[in-house]
Amino acid sequence: MFPRAPDLVNQMAAEKGYKVVGVESNDAAMATGKGRIEKSVGMLLGKAVKKGTMTKDAADASQAATLANLSFSTDQGALEGCDLVVEAIIEDINVKVRSPG
Numbered sequence: 001m002f003p004r005a006p007d008l009v010n011q012m013a014a015e016k017g018y019k020v021v022g023v024e025s026n027d028a029a030m031a032t033g034k035g036r037i038e039k040s041v042g043m044l045l046g047k048a049v050k051k052g053t054m055t056k057d058a059a060d061a062s063q064a065a066t067l068a069n070l071s072f073s074t075d076q077g078a079l080e081g082c083d084l085v086v087e088a089i090i091e092d093i094n095v096k097v098r099s100p101g
């Protein structure tokens, strides 16, 4: 499965300790993004544990911290107060011009 740009951006920022709000157009897209990020974070940390570069406890703590930094909404109002907004919507000009990014 090819990663979606918004999921990559959200995951990397959350891993670096930033509070991230992922805004999607509907509940299904929101569930897809959340699920993909949870799976990806777990997979990366699982690999680190397997390779012996991280303990299981440290991986569990890191996963919990990353996921705690993430929240999702279908309401663009959730972006209010954000310091930075990254637009990563499908390559469709009619959709992009309506986005807040």
Ligand SMILES: NC(=O)c1ccc[n+]([C@@H]2O[C@H](COP(=O)([O-])OP(=O)(O)OC[C@H]3O[C@@H](n4cnc5c(N)ncnc54)[C@H](O)[C@@H]3O)[C@@H](O)[C@H]2O)c1
Binding pocket: 003, 004, 005, 006, 024, 025, 029, 033, 088, 089, 090, 091, 095
């Ligand atoms: N995927 C990559 O590796 C990658 C790399 C560089 C740049 N980009 C850029 O990132 C952007 C997104 O690419 P992608 O491959 O992740 O696209 P994608 O098709 O996987 O979708 C990206 C996002 O757009 C949302 N979306 C779809 N239809 C929508 C609609 N009608 N209204 C509002 N939101 C809608 C999806 O829910 C998803 O969150 C594009 O501009 C692309 O050029 C992607």
